[in-house]
Amino acid sequence: MNTIKQYMTFVKPYKWKILWTIVIGVVKFAIPLLIPLILKFVIDNIIDAEGLTAGEKTSKLFWLMGTSLVIFLFLRPPVEYLRQYLAQWVGSKILYDIRDKLFDHIQKMSLRFYSNTKTGEIISRVIHDVEQTKTFVITGLMNVWLDVVTIAIAITIMLTMDVWLTIVAIILFPFYGFSIKYFYGRLRHLTRERSQALAEVQGHLHERVQGIPVTRSFALEEHEQDQFDERNKTFLNKAITHTAWNAKTFAVTNTITDLAPLLVIAFASYQVINGDLTMGTMMAFVAYMERVYSPLRRLINASTTLTQSIASIDRVFEFYNEPYDIKDKEDAISLNRVDGEIEFENVSFKYNDEENEVLRNINLKVKKGETIALVGMSGGGKSSLVSLIPRFYDVTSGSIKVDGIDIRDVEARSLRNNIGMVLQDNILFSESVAMNIRMGKPDATDEEVKAAARAANAAEFISDLPNGYDTLVGERGVKLSGGQKQRIAIARVFLKNPPILIFDEATSALDLESEHSIQLAMEKLASRRTTFIVAHRLATITHADRIVVIEHGEIQESGSHEELMAKKGSYYDLYEVQHLG
Known part of the structure; x- marks a missing residue:
């Protein structure tokens, strides 16, 4: 035109x-x-x-x-x-x-x-x-x-x-x-x-x-x-x-x-x-x-x-006129509250047509309320896999289903309304602490914001800030420590209260004390929700219902911590390398 x-x-x-x-x-x-x-x-x-x-x-x-x-x-x-x-x-x-x-x-x-x-x-x-x-x-x-x-x-x-x-x-x-x-x-x-x-x-x-x-x-x-x-x-x-x-x-x-x-x-x-x-x-x-x-x-x-x-x-x-890669179908349905059962069927994915596949033939069925940990060497495809769930990208082939419905058949916004994400580098806006927590629910009351902060173990440090919940955090949250930013990110997910959670390297850049505090908040948040955890430090995911090892874009092993250690395969080797055995 x-x-x-x-x-x-x-x-x-x-x-x-x-x-x-x-x-x-x-x-x-x-x-x-x-x-x-x-x-x-x-x-x-x-x-x-x-x-x-x-x-x-x-x-x-x-x-x-x-x-x-x-x-x-x-x-x-x-x-x-x-x-x-x-x-x-x-x-x-x-x-x-x-x-x-x-x-x-x-x-x-x-x-x-x-x-x-x-x-x-x-x-x-x-x-x-x-x-x-x-x-x-x-x-x-x-x-x-x-x-x-x-x-x-x-x-x-x-x-x-x-x-x-x-x-x-x-x-x-x-x-x-x-x-x-x-x-x-x-x-x-x-x-x-x-x-x-x-x-x-x-x-x-x-x-x-x-x-x-x-x-x-x-x-x-x-x-x-x-x-x-x-x-x-x-x-x-x-x-x-x-x-x-x-x-x-x-x-x-x-x-x-x-x-x-x-x-x-x-x-x-x-x-x-x-x-x-x-x-x-x-x-x-x-x-x-x-x-x-x-x-x-x-x-x-x-x-x-x-x-x-x-x-x-x-x-x-x-x-x-730049076209949308992710586009709702004309007859796309709106997802209301979902149970959280997720299934990957023969999923392959690459970022661009001229590049190699980063995921190949992924088959994984996740039950409602199950906690799945994704582990493996860097570049294996773990973050790429979880980014497909909220349709940040669409699969190259195969399908992903939520409660039996192909996510390409639903409105992307309604799908994302049911997903909460905590990333390694969470973006905070240069406004107040309260506003950043409210990103999870813009119409939340002050009491709901404070309750979410308490649940995320963030209330104590927020009360010590110069203006409490009204403290401006600076561009990208520059005035806060890494652990404080993560707890605010977790607080806004508590406020959103979604049935599906994704933690992508949420604690990898933190000191042990901050990691422990955030680990407790994450476990509380994950209770009775379908949860995906991408982790580098294996000690943080031993409690997961299932651990999935992804290498070179493919699932190599799957099972509980005890089962995989007994197998003495890829997971066992990773665990030993980290001197955690």
């Missing part, structure tokens, strides 16, 4: 307001068109008028100026205010609607998309590029038409005064058309390249700001400066190329603009000398040249800004 057509779907709800803005704008721009007529009347009908006394001329001038003053002092200001207010209101509303839709789109994109796209580039499109599109509304849909109507009215008035002089005045118009067609096609392409280069700078900057501790710890400041300079220089080169082409455009079009009044002055002067034109008409014509070529210059400027705006529209809708 053409990006301009897509953009117009956001404009359509405001079409009547835009029309009113144009109508009011025509009135606003038409009023100054009276000035050359007033000038002509003053010269021809008052100053050069024969048979009138000085008093009569003064009286006539007084009435003319008085009427003009009323129009310009009392009519024009409110018209100007209304036009400006309506134009900006409509533009801002359209941008609000687009950003609203884009945020919804962002939340539906798969993790595969985010693993291949820089956060800074997404932000650049949602903030910078969307803002740039406002020009399309205000200039392209409003001001351009106002300038065209202004030119049309001015030319009509000029035609009533002198046809041949009007033809001379507009004889250079075709050259404008040619120059615009020649220059602005390339300018659109250059604008897109410049915007992309800027987005890359922003994406790199966003990533490096988050990674400042790494830069400092490895003393990489000079290296990182070179890396940034390289991207910044690319943007500079694109910007200069764009600027050079833009300068050529203005050089040509402004030359045409400057030549046109000279032609009019020359031809009009010749007619006055030969008595074919009055001095008042000549003065009015010269004044109208400014009224014609001033909006024409604005149209040339508008062509530049519109080109930039359209390039931004292309980038916005290129992102907006």
Whole structure:
């Protein structure tokens, strides 16, 4: 679908307001068109008028100026205010609607998309590029038409005064058309390249700001400066190329603009000398040249800004049209509260078509309330397996069923409503502790939040924070320790109270004391729920109902801790390596 057509779907709800803005704008721009007529009347009908006394001329001038003053002092200001207010209101509303839709789109994109796209580039499109599109509304849909109507009215008035002089005045118009067609096609392409280069700078900057501790710890400041300079220089080169082409455009079009009044002055002067034109008409014509070529210059400027705006529209809708990897079927059913029986049937999975499978022929049946521990060497496919349960990715082949229903046949959101996850690196938002716990249930009461914190063994450290539950945790929870962040993450799962739990390396990065506290909270949370635990330290999962060993994307062994130790296979070897026997 053409990006301009897509953009117009956001404009359509405001079409009547835009029309009113144009109508009011025509009135606003038409009023100054009276000035050359007033000038002509003053010269021809008052100053050069024969048979009138000085008093009569003064009286006539007084009435003319008085009427003009009323129009310009009392009519024009409110018209100007209304036009400006309506134009900006409509533009801002359209941008609000687009950003609203884009945020919804962002939340539906798969993790595969985010693993291949820089956060800074997404932000650049949602903030910078969307803002740039406002020009399309205000200039392209409003001001351009106002300038065209202004030119049309001015030319009509000029035609009533002198046809041949009007033809001379507009004889250079075709050259404008040619120059615009020649220059602005390339300018659109250059604008897109410049915007992309800027987005890359922003994406790199966003990533490096988050990674400042790494830069400092490895003393990489000079290296990182070179890396940034390289991207910044690319943007500079694109910007200069764009600027050079833009300068050529203005050089040509402004030359045409400057030549046109000279032609009019020359031809009009010749007619006055030969008595074919009055001095008042000549003065009015010269004044109208400014009224014609001033909006024409604005149209040339508008062509530049519109080109930039359209390039931004292309980038916005290129992102907006990014397809969803995970999409609900049209007849997808909504899962209410589930029992928690889960079955993997011949599940194979790979992240991209060109990559190798990370999971092969996984068959696993999990009963309601059972605790399953997934163990094995790093890169074996444990985290990939649990990420398939909430449909962060879809299986490449085979199926996953919850309570006997293929999860691809249910609404993804209703499926995730029944799953609680605690990860190794849980994301906390830079707001209060209470708000971060409430992510599990946004409408929870204060007492429910505190009860969840108590259940997660988090209430004690929260009460010691400067502002208790109202303490701001900083970006990604930077003000809290690893153990504190994990307990808040567990608290929000307690608050959500789901029938299915997934713990993905939830304690691997913690000290033994924090791990023990969190282990107790996890065991309390897992009681009577279907639970998957991905663990590196085997001592934390010996209590599991079943331990599944995954190596190279395949299930190697399955059984209780005692059964697997007796087998003396892969699990036994892993256990011995960790000196836990």
